[in-house]
Structure formats: C-alpha cells, structure tokens
Amino acid sequence: MLKKEVTLGIDIGGTNTKVGIVDRDGECLANSVMATRAEEPIEFFLPRLYHTIDAMVSPFLESINILGIGIGAPNANFYTGLIEQPANLKWADKTPLAKLVEDNYKIPVKLTNDAKAAAIGEMKFGVAKGMKNFMVLTLGTGLGSGIVVNGEVVYGADGYAGEFGHVIVNANGRTCGGGRRGCLEAYVSATGICRTVYKLLADYPDPSELRDIPFHELSAEMITESALRGDKIALEAFEYTGRIFGMKLADLVAILSPEAIILFGGLTRSKELLFEPTRKYMEEYMFPIFRNKIKLLASGLEGANTAVLGASALMWNELDKTKV
Amino acid sequence: MLKKEVTLGIDIGGTNTKVGIVDRDGECLANSVMATRAEEPIEFFLPRLYHTIDAMVSPFLESINILGIGIGAPNANFYTGLIEQPANLKWADKTPLAKLVEDNYKIPVKLTNDAKAAAIGEMKFGVAKGMKNFMVLTLGTGLGSGIVVNGEVVYGADGYAGEFGHVIVNANGRTCGGGRRGCLEAYVSATGICRTVYKLLADYPDPSELRDIPFHELSAEMITESALRGDKIALEAFEYTGRIFGMKLADLVAILSPEAIILFGGLTRSKELLFEPTRKYMEEYMFPIFRNKIKLLASGLEGANTAVLGASALMWNELDKTKV
Numbered sequence: 001m002l003k004k005e006v007t008l009g010i011d012i013g014g015t016n017t018k019v020g021i022v023d024r025d026g027e028c029l030a031n032s033v034m035a036t037r038a039e040e041p042i043e044f045f046l047p048r049l050y051h052t053i054d055a056m057v058s059p060f061l062e063s064i065n066i067l068g069i070g071i072g073a074p075n076a077n078f079y080t081g082l083i084e085q086p087a088n089l090k091w092a093d094k095t096p097l098a099k100l101v102e103d104n105y106k107i108p109v110k111l112t113n114d115a116k117a118a119a120i121g122e123m124k125f126g127v128a129k130g131m132k133n134f135m136v137l138t139l140g141t142g143l144g145s146g147i148v149v150n151g152e153v154v155y156g157a158d159g160y161a162g163e164f165g166h167v168i169v170n171a172n173g174r175t176c177g178g179g180r181r182g183c184l185e186a187y188v189s190a191t192g193i194c195r196t197v198y199k200l201l202a203d204y205p206d207p208s209e210l211r212d213i214p215f216h217e218l219s220a221e222m223i224t225e226s227a228l229r230g231d232k233i234a235l236e237a238f239e240y241t242g243r244i245f246g247m248k249l250a251d252l253v254a255i256l257s258p259e260a261i262i263l264f265g266g267l268t269r270s271k272e273l274l275f276e277p278t279r280k281y282m283e284e285y286m287f288p289i290f291r292n293k294i295k296l297l298a299s300g301l302e303g304a305n306t307a308v309l310g311a312s313a314l315m316w317n318e319l320d321k322t323k324v
Numbered sequence: 325m326l327k328k329e330v331t332l333g334i335d336i337g338g339t340n341t342k343v344g345i346v347d348r349d350g351e352c353l354a355n356s357v358m359a360t361r362a363e364e365p366i367e368f369f370l371p372r373l374y375h376t377i378d379a380m381v382s383p384f385l386e387s388i389n390i391l392g393i394g395i396g397a398p399n400a401n402f403y404t405g406l407i408e409q410p411a412n413l414k415w416a417d418k419t420p421l422a423k424l425v426e427d428n429y430k431i432p433v434k435l436t437n438d439a440k441a442a443a444i445g446e447m448k449f450g451v452a453k454g455m456k457n458f459m460v461l462t463l464g465t466g467l468g469s470g471i472v473v474n475g476e477v478v479y480g481a482d483g484y485a486g487e488f489g490h491v492i493v494n495a496n497g498r499t500c501g502g503g504r505r506g507c508l509e510a511y512v513s514a515t516g517i518c519r520t521v522y523k524l525l526a527d528y529p530d531p532s533e534l535r536d537i538p539f540h541e542l543s544a545e546m547i548t549e550s551a552l553r554g555d556k557i558a559l560e561a562f563e564y565t566g567r568i569f570g571m572k573l574a575d576l577v578a579i580l581s582p583e584a585i586i587l588f589g590g591l592t593r594s595k596e597l598l599f600e601p602t603r604k605y606m607e608e609y610m611f612p613i614f615r616n617k618i619k620l621l622a623s624g625l626e627g628a629n630t631a632v633l634g635a636s637a638l639m640w641n642e643l644d645k646t647k648v
Contacts, residue, residue, distance in 0.1 A: 133481045147579070149473045149480075156473075156581020157457045158617060166611040167575040180611070251491040255471070255579065257480020287490040287504070293482060 003065040004029075007319070008053065009312030010101075011114065012073040014038055014088040019053050020305055021060060022312035026125030028305045029064070032056040042091045042100075050104060068108040069101060070314035072117035072307055077159040081111050110318050114138065114307060115162060116153050118299070119146025120317050121310030122262055126300030134260045135252065136299070137164065139267035139274075143185035143192075149256065164252065165189070169244055188245045190220040190267045196237045197223055208233035224270040238270065242277025249278065250285035253294055260295035264306075268298060327389040328353075331643070332377065333636030334425075335438065336397040338362055338412040343377050344629055345384060346636035350449030352629045353388070356380040366415045366424075374428060392432040393425060394639035396441035396631055401483040405435050434642050438462065438631060439486060440477050442623070443470025444641050445634030446586055450624030458584040459576065460623070461488065463591035463598075467509035467516075473580065488576065489513070493568055512569045514544040514591045520561045521547055532557035548594040562594065566601025573602065574609035577618055584619035588630075592622060 004023060011018045013036060020031035034052045037045065057066070075086040081098025083091060102109040112120075119136040122128035128136075132151040138144040143165030147154040154161045165185035166176070173182030174195060186192055197210055197218060208231050213222065226234035249261060267274060279296050286294075301309055328347060335342045337360060344355035358376045361369065381390070399410045405422030407415060426433040436444075443460040446452035452460075456475040462468040467489030471478040478485045489509035490500070497506030498519060510516055521534055521542060532555050537546065550558035573585060591598060603620050610618075625633055 133485075145579075149478050150476050152474050154473050154580060157455075157583035158581055158614075160613055161457075161579065161581035163578040163581075163611050163613075166578045168571060168609060171571060171609065247492060247495060251575070252579065254487040254490045255469075255485065255576065256478060257482055257485035257487075259481035285492060285495065287487050289484055289487075290482075 001063070004063060005067055006064045007067055007312045007315040008057075008069045009308035009310070009315075010049070010053075010069060010071045010073075011117070011307035011311050012036060012071065012089075013114075013307070014074070017049065017052075018305075018308050019049075019056060020308035020312065021057065021064065021066075022309060022316075024316065026309055026313070028308065029060065030056050031305055031308055036089070038089050040090065042095050042097075045091075046100060046104075049101075066105075066107060067319055068110070068315040069105065070117065070311040070316075070318075071097065071101065071109065071111045072114045072311040072314070073097065073111060074113060076111045076113045078110065078112040078116070078153075078155050079159040081109070083111075108315070108318065110314050112153070112314055113144065113146075113162075114310070115144030116146040116155075117307065117310035117314050118264055118301070119148050119153060119262075119310075121301050121306070121313040122299065123148060123151075124313040124316055125309055127262060127297050128260065128300075131259050133256065134258045134262060135164075135256070136262045136264055138265040139189055139263060140265040141189060141191055143189045147256065164248075167248060167251070169248065184244070184248055188241055188248075188267075190265075193220050193223055193237055193241050193267065194218045196240050197233060200233050200236055200240065204233065204236075206232045210234060220267050220270065224273060227270070227273050235273075238273045239277045242274060242279075243281045245274075245278045246281025246283075247285045249282045249296075250287070253282070253290050254287045257290065258294060260297050262297045262299055264299040264301075271298070325387070328387060329391055330388045331391055331636045331639040332381075332393045333632035333634070333639075334373070334377075334393060334395045334397075335441070335631035335635050336360060336395065336413075337438075337631070338398070341373065341376075342629075342632050343373075343380060344632035344636065345381065345388065345390075346633060346640075348640065350445075350633055350637070352632065353384065354380050355629055355632055360413070362413050364414065366419050366421075369415075370424060370428075373425075390429075390431060391643055392434070392639040393429065394441065394635040394637065394642075395421065395425065395433065395435045396438045396635040396638070397421065397435060398437060400435045400437045402434065402436040402440070402477075402479050403483040405433070407435075432639070432642065434638050436477070436638055437468065437470075437486075438634070439468030440470040440479075441631070441634035441638050442588055442625070443472050443477060443586075443634075445625050445630070445637040446623065447472060447475075448637040448640055449633055451586060451621050452584065452624075455583050457580065457582045458586060459488075459580070459582055460586045460588055462589040463513055463587060464589040465513060465515055467513045471580065488572075491572060491575070493572065508568070508572055512565055512572075512591075514589075517544050517547055517561055517565050517591065518542045520564050521557060524557050524560055524564065528557065528560075530556045534558060544591050544594065548597060551594070551597050559597075562597045563601045566598060566603075567605045569598075569602045570605025570607075571609045573606045573620075574611070577606070577614050578611045581614065582618060584621050586621045586623055588623040588625075595622070
C-alpha cells in the first residue's frame with residue numbers, strides 16, 4: 001500500500017502543547033495535546049513531547065510517511081532553529097529546539113513563531129490561498145504578526161521581523177514591558193481592550209455593567225458580551241480599539257500594499273464589534289490610492305487545530321521549495 | 325570586436341530628464357540631460373527623449389549592445405508599465421510609458437518609481453551589495469521609499485508599496501495634501517524641515533538668523549548652513565526632525581527587521597546634522613531585540629548619475645532574473 005505523505009505540526013504554547021498529523025491538503029488525521037508545564041526545563045519537556053507524538057503516530061505507522069516536522073513556538077527563530085529568551089518558558093536562553101527534535105526523529109524540522117506559522121497556514125490552507133502579499137495579525141494576550149511579501153514569509157535580517165505589536169502608537173502612552181511606552185499591543189489585544197475599558201470608566205460617567213467587575217477579572221469575552229447587550233462603555237472600547245488599530249493598519253498598508261489583512265486569535269471572536277470600527281478607521285486614515293482595495297478578513301483556519309495546521313504548513317512550505 | 329553589454333537608464337524628474345549608458349559594473353559610459361517640460365503632453369516629450377538618447381548612443385553604436393532600458397519616474401507602476409496620475413506632469417491619467425518606449429526601440433523596457441530604482445541601484449552598485457533586507461529612503465521635496473525583502477523589491481499587491489512618506493505621525497498634525505493630516509513627509513523632507521523651522525520660530529523666543537528669511541525663500545540648505553554656524557533654532561529643527569524620523573524608523577524596523585536603512589536625497593546633504601539625532605531616537609524608540617543592529621547609512625550612489633544608475637540597475641536586475 002502506498003503510504004500517505006504527511007507532516008507533523010507542533011504548537012508550543014505557554015499552557016498547552018498541541019501536536020497533529022496533517023496531510024498535503026490540510027486534513028488533520030489525528031491530534032493530541034499535553035500540558036507544556038512552562039516551569040519545567042527542556043530536558044523534562046522533550047521526553048514528554050516525544051511520548052505524546054509517538055502515541056499519536058503509532059496507529060498510523062503502516063499508513064503514513066512523515067516527511068518532516070514544523071514547530072510554532074514563542075521566540076522561535078526560523079533562521080537558527082533556536083528558541084531565544086522565551087519570556088514564558090523556563091528554558092535556557094538559547095535552546096536549539098529544531099536540532100534536538102531533528103536528532104531524535106532523523107527527519108527535517110523547521111521552527112518559527114506562532115504568527116508566522118499562522119501566515120503560512122493561511123497561505124497553504126486558509127483564506128490567503130493564491131495570495132502573494134498579505135499579513136496575519138494574531139490578537140491574543142499580545143499582538144503578533146506574520147507578513148508575507150512576494151509569496152515569502154518576511155523574517156528580516158535576523159529572523160525577528162513581524163513585531164508589529166511593538167510599533168509605537170504614542171511615545172508617552174501606556175507602558176508595555178521593559179520600560180517601553182505606547183506599543184500597539186498595549187492597546188490592541190485581549191489585554192489592551194481591558195485596559196481601554198478601565199480608561200473609559202475613568203474618563204466618562206456613563207453607567208456600565210463593567211463598573212462591577214474588578215480589573216483582574218475583566219476579560220475580552222466579558223467586554224464583547226456587554227457590548228452585545230448595548231453597554232455604552234463596552235461599545236466605546238471597541239470604537240477606541242478600532243480607531244488605533246485602523247490607523248496603524250493604514251501605516252502598514254502604505255508600507256507594504258497587501259492584498260489582505262487577516263485577523264486571528266481570541267479578540268477576533270468579537271467579530272464585527274472589532275472588524276467594523278477597524279475597517280472604518282483603516283479606510284479613513286489610509287493613503288487614498290489604497291482605499292477600498294484591502295480586504296480585512298477573519299482567519300480561514302479558526303478551530304481547534306489552527307495552530308497545528310500552521311506549524312504543519314511551515315514544513316509543507318519548505319518541502320514545496322525544495323521540489324521546484 | 326565583441327560588443328559591450330549595457331543598459332540605458334532614464335530618470336524622469338519634474339524639471340530634468342537624465343539618460344545614461346551603464347554597463348554591468350555600474351560604470352556610466354555616457355550621459356545626457358534634457359528639460360522635462362512638465363507642462364507638455366507626452367506626444368511632445370517622447371520625440372525629444374528619443375532624440376536625446378539617439379544622440380548620446382550614436383558614438384557607441386559599434387561598441388555596445390543595448391540589452392534593455394530601465395526608467396525611473398514619478399507615479400510609475402512596475403507591474404503595469406503605466407505612469408498613473410502624475411501630479412507634476414501634464415500627461416494623461418494613465419500613460420503606458422514602458423510600452424511606448426519598448427515599441428520604439430524593440431528592446432525590453434521596465435519602469436518603476438525613483439525610490440524603488442534607487443533601492444535596486446544600491447543593491448547592484450551601492451552600499452547594499454549583498455544585502456537581502458534593507459530600504460532606501462529618499463528625502464527630497466517629499467519622502468519616498470524603496471523596500472527590499474528577501475532580495476526582492478516590495479511592490480505589494482498593486483505595485484504601490486513603499487509609501488512610507490504617508491505613514492501618520494499625528495492624526496491631527498500638519499496637512500499634507502488631499503486633506504490628509506500628519507503624514508511623515510510633512511515633517512521629514514526638505515520642505516518638512518522648513519515647516520519645522522517656522523513652528524520653532526513661533527514656539528521659542530530665541531534669536532535666530534532664520535528670523536530674517538521669508539517662508540518661501542527658506543531652504544533645507546540654508547537651515548543646514550545656519551546649524552553649522554551654531555544657530556539654536558536650526559539645530560533644534562534637526563533634533564525635532566530626527567526625533568520624528570527615528571520613531572517612525574523604529575516602527576519600520578519592528579515590522580521588517582532590515583539589515584540597513586539607507587538615506588538618500590537633498591536633505592541628507594546635511595549629513596550628521598540629520599543622521600546623529602535620527603540614529604539616537606531610532607535606537608531609543610526601537611524594540612530592544614533590534615537595538616544596535618541596524619545600520620543607518622548614506623547612499624553609496626551620490627553624484628550626478630545616481631538616478632540614472634538606479635534606473636539602469638532596474639533593467640540589469642530583470643536581466644539577471646531571466647538568466648537563472
């Protein structure tokens with residue numbers, strides 16, 4: 001029997017690590033999940049990862065041919081295969097994760113961060129099929145970006161291109177981390193919109209159900225629900241977020257002239273509450289030659305296996321390159 | 325005798341149009357210049373252009389083999405070969421310039437705008453030799469940009485990527501054109517720094533030799549000369565310009581992680597007066613992982629034939645692509 005060609009996708013998050021077997025069409029044959037245990041060193045993590053993968057793969061051993069492994073992980077460098085100074089993982093400053101996994105399985109392994117993996121995922125399997133110039137923005141705890149230009153992911157000179165979450169909205173604005181002020185992700189992310197709600201509660205006297213919620217219990221989901229119930233402060237928080245986001249997207253468009261901007265991640269579950277003001281202000285602030293040309297799209301990969309699909313797509317993309 | 329392979333470079337400016345014969349090493353064998361006469365229709369411009377080219381080429385007819393023509397021009401679209409709605413030329417809304425010249429000479433013709441031509445010029449013949457990720461910013465009357473990612477010029481989905489002069493510094497800031505507010509080029513350009521001097525003369529009571537100069541007579545060169553004589557307002561104008569420029573360059577670095585940023589054009593003749601504050605603020609506002617990595621360079625093509633070299637490099641670059 002001819003074995004089916006597949007790649008493995010691994011997505012390492014701060015809480016969970018997901019793995020999956022993905023074929024060339026983006027079908028997920030199987031998947032599994034384990035706790036990342038961010039406080040553990042890599043020496044404890046890897047045996048658990050291999051065990052999880054082997055258990056998932058074993059029923060398929062006769063029927064699949066694993067061509068390679070793609071990994072999406074925080075602070076991952078595609079060029080070097082290193083995880084460098086991961087803020088949320090107790091690993092060494094420079095962990096050669098790609099090489100470690102490659103040495104174990106003796107098949108090609110490629111590594112990149114989650115937003116770049118998502119961009120490749122959209123290009124291979126999602127709404128960016130056939131597009132050569134687009135970007136994926138992931139709106140979760142922070143704001144990540146994966147940019148594609150001329151059909152290739154932008155890694156830049158050092159592998160760290162795509163830090164769109166750290167463009168500056170206001171040099172005297174909200175603190176971000178490491179003493180920085182006014183980064184976009186301090187405004188436009190699941191945590192950013194919570195900060196905006198508190199700012200608005202301070203600025204305006206309007207009644208709001210959000211006045212009953214302590215800061216540390218507030219979530220983007222709660223703001224979405226309040227907005228859907230017509231809460232003025234919650235609605236204004238989306239307007240405020242969309243104005244800042246739209247203005248910075250207009251800058252991104254002026255620089256790169258993409259065909260589409262694809263939004264992904266927790267905050268996008270608020271759907272048109274976020275999309276409508278973002279689109280409106282993006283068009284308003286946009287340089288006229290780009291107006292009414294740029295598609296603002298929701299991810300085509302939403303679902304349980306999204307991150308695994310992206311990681312797998314990273315390896316499919318590499319395999320396609322070598323085919324020529 | 326084996327004929328020398330060359331391309332022609334044509335640079336169409338608002339005032340002058342320059343042409344040159346350039347070999348594969350970026351040596352300019354000959355060049356010529358004619359008035360553009362922006363008020364004339366294209367039907368008058370083209371015969372004069374052909375005459376200028378033919379007169380320049382005729383002494384070399386026995387010794388050169390012209391492989392193609394590259395043209396740098398305002399509002400030029402590489403994808404379509406059109407000049408679209410040129411603000412400073414009395415041509416039709418859409419002039420198929422590449423095709424018109426190609427039909428006349430029966431050799432390949434490529435077209436792009438001046439900043440993108442400059443980027444290719446730096447990559448082939450200037451300080452960006454061997455670089456895969458960099459950008460050239462042209463600081464003249466306006467601010468243009470040519471961006472290279474993964475070794476290729478970024479044209480974007482529609483050919484108009486690289487409008488870095490129109491990212492927004494301040495949504496309520498200086499008017500730019502067409503009702504827009506706060507575009508970068510309203511601050512960082514030869515005209516932008518003149519506006520800054522007038523703002524500073526209004527804001528501060530300090531004595532300045534620039535108080536004697538009417539707005540319409542003020543030039544970037546005069547501000548440079550005043551600054552070199554220690555004039556406080558002129559020096560502060562460069563500091564103000566460098567702060568805004570540095571902050572927006574930090575954004576560009578976060579997005580694209582270039583190896584170098586190359587500055588070009590009239591305002592850069594002020595040298596360290598501009599470079600020093602720009603570098604200082606770029607580093608200050610930069611996301612930490614990029615600090616002390618990005619080279620801020622002066623063009624390696626400065627001189628009379630710069631724009632012609634860039635236009636010629638555009639065609640050399642195309643010829644190299646087809647060689648494989």
